Amino acid sequence: MSRIAGGVFLCALLALSACERSEGERPAPAAPAVDEDLGRLVPSLVDSIQAKQSTFVMDHVSSKFKEDGGLDYYDVRSLVETAALRSETVGARLESSQVTAEADGRQRVAARVSFALGQRLAAGEPLPEGGVVYAIEVVFAKNGPKWEAVGGRYRRESPPVSSPGTPSTATR
Numbered sequence: 001m002s003r004i005a006g007g008v009f010l011c012a013l014l015a016l017s018a019c020e021r022s023e024g025e026r027p028a029p030a031a032p033a034v035d036e037d038l039g040r041l042v043p044s045l046v047d048s049i050q051a052k053q054s055t056f057v058m059d060h061v062s063s064k065f066k067e068d069g070g071l072d073y074y075d076v077r078s079l080v081e082t083a084a085l086r087s088e089t090v091g092a093r094l095e096s097s098q099v100t101a102e103a104d105g106r107q108r109v110a111a112r113v114s115f116a117l118g119q120r121l122a123a124g125e126p127l128p129e130g131g132v133v134y135a136i137e138v139v140f141a142k143n144g145p146k147w148e149a150v151g152g153r154y155r156r157e158s159p160p161v162s163s164p165g166t167p168s169t170a171t172r
Contacts, residue, residue: 034145035142035145036145036146036147038099038107038109038140038147039097039099041060041147042094042097042099042109042111043094043097044056045057045060046092046093046094046113047092047094049080049083049084049090049092050090050091050092050093050120050121052083052084052085052086052090053084054077054080054081054083054084057080058076058077058080059146060140060146060147060148060149061073061076061077061148061149062141062143062148062149062150064150065148065149065150065151066150066151067151067152067153068153069153076149086117088117088118089117089118089119089120090115090116090117091114091115091116091117091118091119091120091121091128091131092113092114092115092121093113093114093121093122093123094111094112094113095111095112095113095114095133096111096112097109097110097111097112098110098111102139105141105142106139106140106141106150107139107140107147108137108138108139108140109136109137109138109139109140110135110136110137111135111136111137111138112133112134112135112136112157113133113134113136114127114131114132114133114134115131115132115133115134116128116130116131116132117130118130127158131158132156132158133156133157133158134154134155134156134157135154135155135157136152136153136154137152137153137154138151138152139151139152
């Protein structure tokens with residue numbers, strides 16, 4: 001609701017400023033977009049999953065996302081939206097991450113991420129029963145000032161006792 005109110009407020013300000021401009025006066029140039037810091041983006045993406053902000057997450061996944069295990073952009077979107085639309089809490093916590101530059105200007109992020117259903121995951125607290133930790137590698141490429149995931153792989157590190165581990169999938 002506050003997002004809608006903020007959008008309405010912003011539109012009103014833009015309309016008001018357009019009305020106040022005199023004939024022939026040109027608008028000021030837009031400020032240049034600031035490049036995203038991937039080291040800060042990764043924790044924000046994990047926090048956005050826990051906050052059920054699927055739009056922010058999907059804004060950072062390339063429509064060309066593909067990984068050898070079969071996931072594509074639409075599969076990732078389905079997973080993210082399913083988590084966001086669940087009635088119960090979805091916990092997500094970044095345990096660790098490391099960013100490595102690749103020769104082609106891309107960046108590879110190796111991270112460990114914990115997930116749990118039914119409760120939020122706070123830093124430093126033990127993983128609840130039924131929680132799962134995944135080792136995730138994501139390759140990011142620049143699209144203008146922002147980073148987008150273009151591929152990756154994952155494997156379940158600590159599966160629940162009743163589930164088999166997920167095999168690792170390769171990155172393109």
